[in-house]
Amino acid sequence: MNLQQVIKVAFKRFKTAFLTPSVTVEYPAVYKQPPHGSRVAIRNLFSECIGCHDCEAKCPMDCIKMNTEDFSKLDKVPKTAKGIIFEKKVTSFIIDYNECTNCGICVEVCPTQALSFDKNFIQPKQKQKQLILDLVHKPRSLRKDED
Ligand code: SF4
Ligand code: SF4
Numbered sequence: 395m396n397l398q399q400v401i402k403v404a405f406k407r408f409k410t411a412f413l414t415p416s417v418t419v420e421y422p423a424v425y426k427q428p429p430h431g432s433r434v435a436i437r438n439l440f441s442e443c444i445g446c447h448d449c450e451a452k453c454p455m456d457c458i459k460m461n462t463e464d465f466s467k468l469d470k471v472p473k474t475a476k477g478i479i480f481e482k483k484v485t486s487f488i489i490d491y492n493e494c495t496n497c498g499i500c501v502e503v504c505p506t507q508a509l510s511f512d513k514n515f516i517q518p519k520q521k522q523k524q525l526i527l528d529l530v531h532k533p534r535s536l537r538k539d540e541d
Pocket of ligand 2: 445448449506
């Protein structure tokens with residue numbers, strides 16, 4: 395390699411290192427919103443979830459199963475931050491991520507914006523049942539005694 399070629403290679407390296415915009419980010423310090431339809435988790439802010447079942451009814455994959463209870467006469471029926479009165483008490487909110495296509499319909503139809511996409515992707519699991527998560531309770535994936 396002659397001197398001219400060495401300079402050419404050095405300039406190319408310098409240009410790549412310092413003058414070309416980065417195409418990667420330092421995850422998780424820097425975070426980019428995943429594109430629509432990515433396999434991210436769904437988050438439910440239960441202080442805003444009024445138990446209306448709309449998300450469950452509209453899910454095209456039928457992969458949301460929720461259980462609710464009526465408030466007793468002794469309960470003080472809560473309201474959302476915008477003052478919407480809760481319809482039911484949510485006792486479980488199960489999403490089957492084996493079936494969820496991340497279509498976003500549940501997020502769109504939620505009248506209180508309780509549902510949103512999380513920033514974390516669904517981690518692959520060895521067993522299908524490990525991707526069926528009850529968001530009310532601690533997700534199975536976070537348990538130490540996971541089988
Ligand atoms: S994103 Fe779509 S498929 Fe997944 S739970 Fe919501 S409505 Fe169902
Ligand atoms: S649509 Fe929203 S408010 Fe209604 S049950 Fe689903 S998460 Fe809760």
